[in-house]
């Protein structure tokens with residue numbers, strides 16, 4: 069037992085839930101993860117980029133190596149104008165540090181690797197466990213699941229994503245997710261051969277859509293396109309009409325983007341959404357983390373990295389506090405300002421349609437000593453008024 073927290077039940081076995089479980093386990097706290105999906109995860113088939121600050125947070129919980137074996141490194145960002153002329157090329161993150169490089173990987177591969185690591189460390193991970201409700205008193209909190217089972221713990225961590233059920237219990241008045249104004253398409257192709265270099269992600273500032281692509285060491289082009297338009301009615305495989313609409317938008321530009329899409333058999337589409345300011349993250353022994361607390365639109369490419377940072381800070385807060393209440397207060401004080409800035413930055417970038425992930429204002433620099441101290445597992449968690 070660490071501090072006053074013997075057991076935590078984590079609702080959601082996605083990115084935030086599994087990373088929190090790894091961190092809590094490292095802090096010596098017993099943890100059970102409950103995931104609604106019957107398999108490893110339900111997902112669209114999309115990919116994401118993990119930023120250097122996220123990799124650093126994973127390193128603090130000894131999970132950076134296992135994740136660095138999934139996907140591929142990104143070390144350089146190149147920006148291309150709509151006329152096909154290169155605008156800038158610059159290094160991303162900390163390219164000389166093998167564990168802190170940006171990574172490009174499929175969402176399902178990331179979740180599976182995190183879940184496998186949790187199981188390898190002996191953390192109980194229940195699938196097909198859909199959280200329904202919770203009751204709490206001075207001695208603990210009991211979570212109830214759709215199959216009638218219950219788990220009692222000292223703390224219930226809501227890591228159940230943007231449509232969080234836990235958030236509705238924490239604050240029934242909480243704002244609900246809103247459409248952030250852009251559709252996002254994803255695809256993979258092994259036949260397109262766009263100009264690139266090893267470890268490079270190219271962001272194209274198109275006239276009618278923004279586009280990003282990177283080619284894996286195996287020669288597969290991973291790409292996404294963000295198009296400002298009405299929300300699609302159905303997410304998943306894109307219809308022929310949506311594909312046509314995207315191609316029409318990309319053909320305004322003298323860049324390789326339309327050829328990449330032409331060379332892709334199956335396109336996936338989803339809507340960007342985010343949460344307006346969520347001001348209440350906790351209620352007694354219930355606490356939110358990850359997208360349940362601070363879902364940003366994807367523009368800054370920081371959602372997963374923010375969740376990893378949450379995990380480190382929460383585990384340290386519980387480890388270093390005398391009570392669950394004190395730990396929650398500390399966690400909120402450290403994490404709210406930083407995640408709020410990411411949400412605002414992402415919303416602004418979505419509006420402008422110029423969203424290169426490596427330009428996130430929340431990516432750490434070597435000068436960001438406060439964040440580095442928060443991510444240092446051995447440093448005590450004592451927020452300063454300038455906590456970032």
Ligand SMILES: Cc1cc2nc3c(=O)[nH]c(=O)nc-3n(C[C@H](O)[C@H](O)[C@H](O)COP(=O)(O)OP(=O)(O)OC[C@H]3O[C@@H](n4cnc5c(N)ncnc54)[C@H](O)[C@@H]3O)c2cc1C
Pocket residue numbers: 079080081082083084085102103104105109110114115116117118119197198199200227228229230232233252338339340341357358359360366369370371372373374375425
């Ligand atoms: C289009 C798009 C592109 C993105 N690109 C990037 C990127 O490049 N880089 C980046 O860092 N981030 C990116 N993000 C954001 C990132 O995907 C999220 O921030 C991240 O998935 C949040 O993780 P999470 O665990 O909080 O939520 P989720 O990933 O949504 O996981 C929540 C989990 O909780 C489970 N769950 C839900 N309800 C219940 C319940 N009642 N009981 C039990 N379990 C439940 C779900 O099944 C799921 O497994 C992107 C997001 C989108 C939509």
